[in-house]
Amino acid sequence: MSLVQVRVALMSMVAAAALSVPSVAQVLFEEVPSSDVRVGITTTLEGFGFDLQEAHDMAVMVTDGIVVEQEAEVCSVHMVTAWWCEVVNGKSTMRMMRFRALTDCFEGFLPASGVCLTAPCPAGTRPYYGVNTGELSCMGIPANACVFLEISEPVESSCSALMPCTCLSGLDETTCEQSKRCLPTLGTDPIVVPAQCPSCD
Numbered sequence: 001m002s003l004v005q006v007r008v009a010l011m012s013m014v015a016a017a018a019l020s021v022p023s024v025a026q027v028l029f030e031e032v033p034s035s036d037v038r039v040g041i042t043t044t045l046e047g048f049g050f051d052l053q054e055a056h057d058m059a060v061m062v063t064d065g066i067v068v069e070q071e072a073e074v075c076s077v078h079m080v081t082a083w084w085c086e087v088v089n090g091k092s093t094m095r096m097m098r099f100r101a102l103t104d105c106f107e108g109f110l111p112a113s114g115v116c117l118t119a120p121c122p123a124g125t126r127p128y129y130g131v132n133t134g135e136l137s138c139m140g141i142p143a144n145a146c147v148f149l150e151i152s153e154p155v156e157s158s159c160s161a162l163m164p165c166t167c168l169s170g171l172d173e174t175t176c177e178q179s180k181r182c183l184p185t186l187g188t189d190p191i192v193v194p195a196q197c198p199s200c201d
Helices: 003-019 037-047 052-064 165-173
Strands: 029-031 075-088 091-102 125-132 146-151 155-157 180-188 191-194
Touching: 037 052, 037 075, 037 091, 052 155, 091 165, 091 191, 125 165, 125 191
Parallel strands: 029 091
Antiparallel strands: 075 091, 075 146, 075 155, 125 146, 125 180, 180 191
16 A cells, blocks of 8 residues: 555544544533644544554654654654633633644653653543643743643654744643642543633642
8 A cells, every 4th residue: 555545544534533523512612723633633543543653653644744763853742732711702612722842841840751650530530731831822822821731642753843842831830740630521532621621720
């Protein structure tokens, strides 16, 4: 099977999954247009049973047309989903953005392993990290906002279109252990929404 055929097959799988995403009737939410499609595709493919790195390799192949294993330069990144509440057209709305950032951006926030070594969340809840954003508005995420972050384990990725570390300056003020929250959620995979607006207290 050629690279083009693989890309077409993967895009068909992702499109089919996107069309079958159940609505989350209990809460208004929207994904900002600047979200990194590589992260969304990775999440969808994980739902099909692929492991994280394998799913991300396929996502990068579909979007960038490259095979990560064959690249001379690859970047170690965390995939992140950020959630925050914002008034949109007079209604309180949960907004979401997916992005990739270098693992170096999380130095001090995450341990050297790249994984927060805390007790697992109880059944029916999911781990989020409550963090204040910095003074810059970055790619759709407001400045000086409280956000919930979902952070993947490190993966190898392409080095294009990464979120600048300056957009994550709020991570310098806390650690993953201090900011972790186990929260109930709404919806089902691949779209699971925090059941409450972020709190960074």
